[in-house]
Amino acid sequence: MFENLPLLINGFALAVSPYNILLMIVGVFLGILVGVLPGLGAPNGVTLLMPLTFGMNPVSAIILLTSMYWGALYGGSTTSILFNIPGEPSSVATTFDGHPMAKAGRATEALTTAFLSSGFGALFGVATVTVLSSWATRFALKFSPVEYFTVFMLAFGSFVAFGGGSPIKTVVSIGLGLAWASIGMDTVSGSMRLTYGIPELSRGISLLVAVIGLYGIGELCQTMQEPAGTVEPVATKLSPREVLRAALIWPRYWIALLRSALIGVWMGITPGGPTAATFMSYGIGRRFSKAGARFGTGEPEGLVSSEVSDQAAGCAAMLPMLALGIPSSATAAVLLGGLMIWGLTPGPALFAERPDFVWGLIASMYVSNVVCVIMVLTTVPLFAAVLRAPFTITGPLIVIVCLVGAWTVGSATIDLWMVLAFGAIGYFMSRLQYPIAPLVLAMVLGDRAEDAFRQSMILSRGSLLVFWSNPLAGTVATLALLCFAFPAFTAVRRAFHR
Amino acid sequence: MDQESSPFISRSAVEIAFALFTLAFGAAIIGGALEFKIGWGDIGPEAGYFPFRVGILIVLASLVNLVQPILRRRGPAAEVFLTREQGRHVVAFAVPVIALVGLAVGLGIYVATALYLLFTVGFVARHRSWLTILVSLGAPVVLFLLFEYVFLTPLLKGPLENWLGVY
Numbered sequence: 001m002f003e004n005l006p007l008l009i010n011g012f013a014l015a016v017s018p019y020n021i022l023l024m025i026v027g028v029f030l031g032i033l034v035g036v037l038p039g040l041g042a043p044n045g046v047t048l049l050m051p052l053t054f055g056m057n058p059v060s061a062i063i064l065l066t067s068m069y070w071g072a073l074y075g076g077s078t079t080s081i082l083f084n085i086p087g088e089p090s091s092v093a094t095t096f097d098g099h100p101m102a103k104a105g106r107a108t109e110a111l112t113t114a115f116l117s118s119g120f121g122a123l124f125g126v127a128t129v130t131v132l133s134s135w136a137t138r139f140a141l142k143f144s145p146v147e148y149f150t151v152f153m154l155a156f157g158s159f160v161a162f163g164g165g166s167p168i169k170t171v172v173s174i175g176l177g178l179a180w181a182s183i184g185m186d187t188v189s190g191s192m193r194l195t196y197g198i199p200e201l202s203r204g205i206s207l208l209v210a211v212i213g214l215y216g217i218g219e220l221c222q223t224m225q226e227p228a229g230t231v232e233p234v235a236t237k238l239s240p241r242e243v244l245r246a247a248l249i250w251p252r253y254w255i256a257l258l259r260s261a262l263i264g265v266w267m268g269i270t271p272g273g274p275t276a277a278t279f280m281s282y283g284i285g286r287r288f289s290k291a292g293a294r295f296g297t298g299e300p301e302g303l304v305s306s307e308v309s310d311q312a313a314g315c316a317a318m319l320p321m322l323a324l325g326i327p328s329s330a331t332a333a334v335l336l337g338g339l340m341i342w343g344l345t346p347g348p349a350l351f352a353e354r355p356d357f358v359w360g361l362i363a364s365m366y367v368s369n370v371v372c373v374i375m376v377l378t379t380v381p382l383f384a385a386v387l388r389a390p391f392t393i394t395g396p397l398i399v400i401v402c403l404v405g406a407w408t409v410g411s412a413t414i415d416l417w418m419v420l421a422f423g424a425i426g427y428f429m430s431r432l433q434y435p436i437a438p439l440v441l442a443m444v445l446g447d448r449a450e451d452a453f454r455q456s457m458i459l460s461r462g463s464l465l466v467f468w469s470n471p472l473a474g475t476v477a478t479l480a481l482l483c484f485a486f487p488a489f490t491a492v493r494r495a496f497h498r
Numbered sequence: 499m500d501q502e503s504s505p506f507i508s509r510s511a512v513e514i515a516f517a518l519f520t521l522a523f524g525a526a527i528i529g530g531a532l533e534f535k536i537g538w539g540d541i542g543p544e545a546g547y548f549p550f551r552v553g554i555l556i557v558l559a560s561l562v563n564l565v566q567p568i569l570r571r572r573g574p575a576a577e578v579f580l581t582r583e584q585g586r587h588v589v590a591f592a593v594p595v596i597a598l599v600g601l602a603v604g605l606g607i608y609v610a611t612a613l614y615l616l617f618t619v620g621f622v623a624r625h626r627s628w629l630t631i632l633v634s635l636g637a638p639v640v641l642f643l644l645f646e647y648v649f650l651t652p653l654l655k656g657p658l659e660n661w662l663g664v665y
Contacts, residue, residue, distance in 0.1 A: 193549060404645070411652075454547075
């Protein structure tokens with residue numbers, strides 16, 4: 001455990017340079033902004049900023065983008081509590097108790113509790129990443145294409161089993177993502193696949209353009225559907241005295257804090273992701289806590305349960321992303337795409353070859369989450385005012401930002417049309433409850449999943465039994481199959497109970 | 499029920515339409531994969547192997563999604579996807595955005611931005627004229643300064659920029 005200490009200290013030396021601190025502040029500020037505004041969530045915000053980081057050095061670039069991610073998670077909680085609008089899917093559970101508290105005149109208490117809980121979850125998540133990283137890289141060294149393919153399947157399977165909603169629709173989402181990923185050049189044979197004679201398709205469909213359309217334009221369209229002026233105003237002044245009082249009560253929830261942090265870290269490392277973590281943590285809290293019966297009526301402990309696990313999962317997700325190249329949230333998937341664009345290959349070799357990058361990022365996570373808590377507490381009135389600005393102006397401006405973002409990805413006019421198409425698909429998908437996160441994950445992992453499968457088949461001369469040829473791969477492969485079978489199992493059980 | 503909140507499109511109709519879309523998409527993927535060998539070659543699975551199976555997966559799952567709302571349609575739950583008023587809001591949002599992309603491709607992003615904002619802020623939302631002019635001229639100017647000089651990532655330009663000699 002202590003072998004990492006010198007590396008972490010070096011990381012801090014990198015992360016706390018004035019330039020990087022400035023990037024953190026800018027990143028957190030932009031993050032809170034995209035978290036607060038509808039149509040610009042964390043995955044989309046990080047995507048829009050990414051083309052501007054192509055020329056930066058990778059350490060500064062990842063600090064800027066991850067700071068934006070953390071900021072967006074905090075911003076999402078702000079709108080959940082004040083306006084009952086979850087800025088992020090992972091802050092839906094925050095509305096359950098956060099908004100009733102705000103409506104009862106306890107907005108300051110709710111916000112302070114939420115931000116401190118998020119900060120605690122983040123620090124717990126980063127500490128876990130710090131401690132487990134050498135173990136994770138040693139573990140990842142055992143991975144051959146066979147193990148990688150089984151883990152990719154487990155990542156998809158866990159969306160089918162635990163994603164909530166219709167498992168068949170999740171399968172369609174994964175299929176669409178895999179299909180879009182395979183458009184363009186085939187990495188093994190070099191032939192152009194699925195381009196249907198359209199030359200622009202030969203460079204493939206850009207993940208960044210797809211995310212901007214699916215999350216940005218799609219969500220805006222959904223927001224526009226309801227007439228403006230439905231936002232209920234709640235008092236947003238934060239008096240320092242009330243903040244302090246709430247902060248002093250906050251340690252009382254230590255059981256909920258620890259429980260939710262453990263759930264969050266577990267869901268972040270295994271491919272479950274922050275959204276699943278918040279619902280699981282909230283559900284377990286309601287069942288086992290003494291305050292459980294009051295959950296949903298404005299109980300601070302419910303708020304703690306959701307917030308801690310959200311941020312803990314978000315931070316812990318960096319570990320499988322760096323060590324294995326497996327993202328467990330949509331934003332982590334976008335960051336992974338960025339890593340590859342900056343010329344870095346995730347995996348155990350990254351820890352050995354670029355310790356400055358890995359440890360600079362881990363150290364920055366400690367610092368930027370502290371920056372987040374301070375900034376979010378001081379800027380709540382500002383961002384509440386931003387949200388009150390007429391949406392008939394901010395909406396069109398967000399459209400422009402999305403379009404400009406799509407252009408900067410590859411300076412191609414076809415990308416502008418693509419954003420529209422993905423926007424329409426995103427609108428219908430979210431209205432019809434097709435989950436978008438597994439689609440993004442499949443787009444990122446598609447090529448690598450196919451390569452891993454083909455390499456495994458070359459190793460085994462075509463026998464699928466290779467996925468059960470050793471205990472590690474066999475266990476993961478079995479778990480993945482169980483995940484895919486899980487919805488069928490519950491459906492049968494429900495039919496019997498009827 | 500008044501005209502405004504009357505149902506415009508039912509949810510099951512949209513479910514069926516979207517399932518048909520994913521079905522067609524899956525079929526197109528299968529078609530594209532069939533241009534290559536979809537079986538085993540000397541070096542393991544051929545180029546079409548993976549897309550072919552992904553296409554089949556999409557088609558099968560889409561068929562389930564297609565059948566489900568048809569079966570459920572006989573029940574009482576004829577959920578509304580869009581009311582007439584919501585439909586109008588969506589169209590009022592989507593049509594200018596499509597026009598924006600068309601204009602951007604022809605006239606460049608800066609000019610298209612100005613025209614789009616002029617239309618949405620001034621004509622659709624009917625904000626005051628000084629605010630409309632401020633937003634619709636301010637936004638492209640800010641974009642121009644940011645992207646051409648700060649980020650050094652030139653945006654798409656059109657005939658106006660050519661005529662002004664700005665590259």
